[in-house]
Amino acid sequence: MPAANPSTQPAADNAVLPASRSSIRNLPVNLFAAVMGLSGLTLAWRVAANSFGADIAIANGIGVLAILAFLLIASGYLVKAVRYPDAVRKEFTHPVAGNFFGSITISLLLLSTVVDGYSTALQQALWTLGVLTTVALGAIVAGRLLRGNGAPGSAVPAWLIPGVATLDIAVTGATMPMAWAHEVNLLAVAIGSVLAVVFFVMIFSRLVHSEPLPPGMTPSLMVLVAPFEVGFLAYVNLVHRVDMFASMLFYFGLFIFVVVAPRVFRPSVPFAASWWAIGFPLAALAIAALRYATATDSGVLAVLAAVLLSFLTAAIAVLLVRTLHALISGKLLSA
Known part of the structure; x- marks a missing residue:
């Protein structure tokens, strides 16, 4: 494998941090993806409870x-x-690691839905804070890219995190009662959908024409699923129906999952915090499958949704156990 471009190293590799012993200094920002994965798993099981008992x-x-x-x-x-x-x-200014700050803003949005039913005020406060920080981060990242002179190797799947994050505004904000919420959801889908298309094309081109991703970044390939499945959920929330366009988004996301899964789930890919990058894309796929199966009343799709939910649950459980083991052993916070 060709030598990795230093600018493409993930936050999990602590490429931007000086070497040191186990320290809070080495806590990677991409560990917030664990919150995204757990929140996505929560929402997936909530849909399963509402639709399948x-x-x-x-x-x-x-x-x-x-x-x-x-x-x-x-x-x-x-x-x-x-x-x-x-x-x-x-970390924030790093061309790759900086994108993982989007996992913080997405976590706020997803948690606003997780707490639904416990506190309406907290739900709305978390969603509003998530909206503001997500749009602000998307603007910062887009502005940073437009400065030019970016390294071609830095066009990695992590770019999609702050870009697609705005789609999560509509995914989590469909039931918000504020008078301005609908227009914000439309704004979010407009930003997220266009950025997702632009970034996906650039990333796909880099993956085709440049050296392979370093092993530590391989799990982030699963992020390529997110624009289509999150886009499906956001679109359905806006139009309140599953139409042909929604079906196309769901099926293409499923196709991308089938293509990248064999490259991600391999024993040769070492465990690191970067593995949490698979959590929310898998959750979005499972949730989309559950909602699509309900809309089409298809037994085959219901089985597919159940398989995806089971796979998601097992994957999150393994990641949680391995992360706790790494934390206890001191490896998680080692440079």
């Missing part, structure tokens, strides 16, 4: 884990920001 206690229990994970990771990262602001600044 699954026990809602499963969704509620996973939702508690998602909230606890966010509080723990956010507290740790806040300590890092206070004690090592230079490390956070380097």
Whole structure:
């Protein structure tokens, strides 16, 4: 395999941080993807409960884990920001690692749905904060790219995180009662859909014409599924029906999953925090499958949705166990 371009190293490899022993300084921002994965799993089981009679206690229990994970990771990262602001600044300005700050804003949006039913005020506050930070980050990332002189090798799947993040505004904000929520959802879908198309083409071209991704970044290939499945959910929330366009989004996302899964789920890909990149794309695919199966009343699609939900649940469970083991052993916070 050709030598990896240093600019394409993931946050999980701590490429932007100086070598040191286990320290909060080395807490990677992409660990917030764990909150995205757990929140997505919560929402998937909630859809399964509403549409197929699954026990809602499963969704509620996973939702508690998602909230606890966010509080723990956010507290740790806040300590890092206070004690090592230079490390956070380097992460934010890094051409690859900086994109993972989108996992923080997406976490806020998803958690606003996780807490639905517990506190309406908290739900609306989290969603509003998520909207503001997501749109702001999308503008920053787009503006940074338009400066020019970007390294071709930096066009990696992580670009899609802050770009597609705006689609999650419509995914989580469909039931928001504020008078301005509908227009915000339309704005979000407009931004997210166009950025997703532009970034997907650039990333696909880089994957075809440049060297393969470093092993540590291989799990991020699953992010290529997200624009289509998140787009499906956002579009259906806006138009309130599953039409031909929605079907096309769902099926192409499923196709991308079939293509990239054999490249991601290989023993040769080492475990790191970057593996959490698979969580939310898989969750979006499972949720879309559940909703599509319900809309079409298809037994075959219902079986497919059940298989995807089971696979998602198993994958998140493995990631959670391995992450806790890495944390306890000190490897998670080692440079």
